[in-house]
Amino acid sequence: MAELPGQARVVIIGGGAVGVSSLYHLAKARWTDCVLLEKNELTSGSTWHAAGNVPTFSSSWSLMNMQRYSAELYRGLAEEVGYPMNYHVTGSIRLAHGKERVREFQRAKGMGRYQGMEIDIIGPDEIRSRYPFIETHELEGALYDPNDGDIDPAQLTQALAKGARDMGATIVRFCPVTAVRRERGEWVVTTEKGEIRCEKVVNAAGYRAAEVGRLFGRDVPMMVMSHQYILFDEIPELKAWSEGAGRKLPLLRDVDTSYYLRQEKYGMNLGPYEKNCRAHWATPSDEMPDDFSFQLFPDDLERLEWYLNDAVARVPILGTAGLSKVINGPIPYAPDGNPLIGPMPGVPDAFEACVFTFGIAQAGGAGKVLAEWVTEGATEWDMWSCDPRRFTSFAADRDYAVAKGMEVYGHEYAIHFPRHAWPAGRGRKLSPIHDRIAALGAQFGAYNGWERANWYAHEGDDTSEAATQTFDREGPWFARIREECHAVRDAAGILDLPGFSRFRVQGEGARDWLSSLITGAVPKPGRIGLAYFADDKGRIQTEMSVMALAEDFFFLITAAVAEQHDFEWLQNHLPADAEISIQNVTDAFSCQILTGPASRAILQEVTQADLTQPWLTHQSAQIGERWCQLVRVSFAGELGWEIHTKVEDTATIFDAVWQAGQKHGLKPFGMFALDSLRLEKGYRAWKAELSTDYTVLQGGLERFVRWDKPDFIGKTALLNEKQAGVTRRFAVLTLDAPGPCDAPYMSTLWHDGQIVGETLSGGYGHRVDKSIALGMLRSELAVPGQAIEIEIFGERFAATVHGDGPLWDPQNLRLKN
Known part of the structure; x- marks a missing residue:
């Protein structure tokens, strides 16, 4: 057994499949001076009882990338490291009971094709030919994935461990971590076998990640579910069939019923995700024991009875088999069901690779991503879907985490519709005028926990959850969004927008420091401007609005969900000797957007401010007797202002503006209308168009680059890209004759039978009366008038490219009025 060294470059805490994969990938990156600590034996947590399925399917582009990488890695791992493994690539059949499920499968097929996978849609006859024991009643079709299969989790982990050790990494078993401390810029990890110093540390503790997180002062947003499968x-x-065919049956998933059924030797393995599920260790009276290694919960088969009966009706031979064993073990869940991979929020040189619901399928890709974070400070693929900083403090609340985890588990195979929101854990953060806008008909969505109006219903509109479970653009919301957009176009609209992330930056040298971080110019006092932050490769890290109050005093405003990401980006780039302070003042302020041609007339009735000040300016003002900051910008693309207020003054100011606006046709509008309005202007959105998958130049943002500045992060990479030629470019497209659905994220773009790009956002523009997509396209095709095809749920639609400029008011005359 390996001895505990006194020093390492990286220490990983946790010896499941993900932790060991992280060690293996760090060693492959030639960071071999790394140590993994496991409190018991390798695989003793969730890994040892995992079913070992290895799907590549996902409705998330980044998760599909990660799972595809895992499957590719596993196919050659045994030979690479010299360790035998049972890995059966059987293919899988994912059943569809209705048209919306088929649409989801068509979208996954398109994404998979783009990533080089041979995913296909098959009909009932082909389902039976591939799976002769199945009954095909009530089926519309299925998704067939030839690369799906199953692997022995313990063998996988041991193979990765052997590979890591062979490259020089160290694994110390039976070595619980009891404390950590920061000392002289290093981490000191205390264990029962002594102390080890390291530069960086990784929490890969699986369902014990919250316990390890507390050692760092970090509340990990997670809970633990009881998951059962039956052998x-x-x-x-x-x-007889398997011996005759020389293979196993494909793995069968009845996702609309919510279970998988897999051949296990010559028996079967049934794994439901039941709605009547159970959380474990979820209350103070039910705390996690000190050691649960290689242990299971008692059987609880009553929860599974309905799913078992349905599986027997679907595959009748299952009903002839005796029950061999029930596995009921702990698996962790984050509030959205995705794992945590990346920087540990608020903790220097610490990372997370934990809370994996599908850890075996994702372990290979997770190790790659984690190693990139540690060794390069960035990842090949944009991995915001798994970034621990996507959650802020409210998500770590025990009741919230448990409610959301149970909800996600019970809907593990559910379709994610664009207008649908799960109801658990809502109402965490409310605007001061929440009740007012609710009384106006607001239908809410959660944005970093903040409840914002998505659209405003009228009496008699269907606002049920069921009504939102469709990919069709037209639902009860469609006519209302149109009315809201037209009110903004013709009169004025007001949008309550709580939760903007905002940071106060001030101190000697703040202007020069900001200039070194952003690609463009820092605005002068009294002005506001968009700023783009690139990484060393010229990729888009984030976008913030920079409001200059004085020469070295700024407010930086960014998306609600970007709060932790952007705040840490600023902190991490602040020189140690700088006399600059950065304060997160998000909770102190709120915002309302007032926009439309009548917005000036409305404000004239409630303020003495100078409303002739031009676009991209700001001023302190009074509405009534309350202070506000009037900012002359509009994400809607009309004359307008953002009205920034102290939280306690929000209601008073809203009431004054609302009352004054009634004779001018003022209407409330929501986030869905705002998205429609910004698509018509070609405005980019956080983690859609603005992601590390694209460079600043690819994003069509060169007008925000000041090449004459002495230096800024990413300048060299962008100069090299400009000289070599930008290969892909942002483009605005419209469908020539749209079908019932707008283009979802990562729809494939085609030209002359070849894939030439992807969509990043899609929706309907009610001012231009067109279905719009914002996409990334091969440069030579990103020109106005170019004919393109957009694949939407398996069908290709003719579309036209409009360059990278606005469809609505291309000269920005209405904005500058």
Whole structure:
């Protein structure tokens, strides 16, 4: 058994499949002076009882990338490291009971094709030919993935461990971590076997990640579910077929019913995700024991009875088999069901690779991503979907985490519709005028916990959850969004927008420091401007609005969900000797957007401010007797102002503006209308168009680059890209004859039978009366008038490119009025 060294470059805490994969990938990156600490034996947490399925399917582009990488890695791992593994690539059949499920599969097929995978849609006859024991009643079709399969989790972990050790990494088992401390810029990790110093540390503790997180003062947003699967005895008919065919059955998933069914030797393995699920260790009276290694919960088969009966009706030979064993073990869940991979929020040189619901399928890709974070400070793929900083403090609340985890588990296979929101854990952060806008008909969505109006219903509109479960653009909301957009176009609209992230930056040298971080110019006092932050490769890290109050005094405003990401970006780039302070003042302020041609007339009735000040200016003002900051910008692309207020003054100011606006046709509008309005202007959105998958130049943002500045982060990379030629460019497209659905994220763009790009946002523009997509396209095709096809749920639609400029008011005359 390996001894505990006194020093390492990286220490990983946790020896499941993800932790060991992280060690293996760090060693592959030639960071071999790394140590993994496991409190018991390798695989003793969730890994040892995992079913070991290895799907590539996902409705998330980044998760599909990660799972695809895992499957590719596993196919050659045994030979690479010299360790035998049972890895069965059987393919899988994912059943569809209705048209919306088929649409989801068509979208996944398109994404998979783009990533080089041979995913296909098959009909009932082909389902039976591939799976002869199935009954095909009530089926519309299925998704067939030839690369799906299953692997032995313990063998996988040991193979990765052998590979890591062979490259020089160290694994110390039976070595619980009891404390950590920061000392002289290093981490000191205390264990029962002594102390080890390291530059960086990784929490890969699986379902014990919250316990390890507390050692760092970090509240990990997670909970633990009880997940059961049932093993069945040998089935003679299955044995005869399998021996004759020389292979196993494909893995079957009935996702609309919510279970998988897999051949296990000549028996079967049934794993439901039941709605009547159970959380474990979820209350103070039910705390996690000190050690649960290689242990299971008691059987609880009553929860699974309905799912078992449905599976028997679908595959009748299952009903002839005796029950062999029930596995009921802990698996962790984050509030959105995705893992945590990346920097540990608020903790220097610390990372997370934990809370994996599908840890075996994702372990290979997770190790790659984690190693990139540690060794390069950035990842190849934009991995915001898994970034720990996507959650802020409210998400770590125990009740919230448990409610959301149970909800996600019970809907593990559910379709994610664009207008649908799950109801658990809502109402965490409310605007001061929440009740007022609710009374106006607001239908809410959560944005970093903040409740914002998505759209405003009228009496008689169907506002049920069921009504939102469609990919069609037209639902009860469609006519209302149109009315809201037209009110903004013709009169004025007001949008309550709580939760903007905002940071106060001030101190000697703040202007020069900001200039070194952003690609463009820092605005002068009294002005506001968009600023783009690139990484060393010229990729888009984030966008912030920079409001200059004085020469070295700024407010930086960014998206609600970007709060932790952007605040840490600023902190991490602040020189140690700088006399500059950065304060997160997000909770102190709120915002309302007033926009439309009548907005000036409305404000004239409630303020003495100078409303003739031009676009991209700001001023302190009074509305009534309350202070506000009037900012002359509009994400809607009309004459307008953002009205920034202290939280306690928000209601008073809203009431004054609302009352004054009634004779001018003022209407409330929501986030769905705002998205429609910004699409018509070609405005980019956080983690859609603005992501590290694209450079600043690819994003069509060169007008925000000041090449004459002495230096800024990413300048060299962008200069090199400009000289070599930008290969892909942002483009605005419209569908020539749209179908019932707008283009979802990562729809494939085609030209002359070849894939030439992807969409990043899609929706309907009610001012221009067109279905719009914002996309990334091969440069030579990103020109006005170019004909393109957009694949939307398996069908290709003719579309036209409009360059990278606005469809609505291309000269910005209405904005500058």
